[in-house]
Amino acid sequence: MPTDLPSGGPSPNERSLREPGTMQLDPAGDGVALDETPRLIASNKVEGTAVYDREAQHLGSVYNFMVDKVSGQVAYAVLSFGGFLGFGEHYHPVPWKALTYDLRLGGYVIDIDADTLAGAPRHGPDEDPFNDPSYGGRLDDYYGGRAPTI
Secondary structure: OOOOOOOOOOOOOOOOOOOOOOOOEOOOOOOOEOOEOOOOEOHHHHOOOEEEOOOOOEEEEEEEEEEOOOOOOEEEEEEEEOOEOOEOOEEEEEEHHHEEEEOOOOEEEEOOOHHHHHOOOOEOOOOOHHHOOOHHHHHHHHOOOOOOOO
């Protein structure tokens, strides 16, 4: 379910490319709808968005997210942490519903403390743990049932 954001205009980091609420297409693109509407956001705008802890300390960023094919709902955000120029980076899938968008920060706040996140299931750039049917269950077990079953 999309999140209702309070009105008040775009954040200082956003620029308006079209009249808000329209589905105007990008004239330079191949018929792709621009950025976002009041209730929807393009996946490429979510990827790379900063993630903060409850104290507004930057933790990492959204690398991608995993969508449940049957329900159509976002199940996990895969967060990227660490590394430099792609080396040493690691990824932590977290339940999507553990993230809240903060207009002031211009990023997501995760309601999971740093120690819990540090011990969470993670993988490297060349691994695809979601190919293992039991991986979603392990994530669900670790986060105490916050994650939807896939």
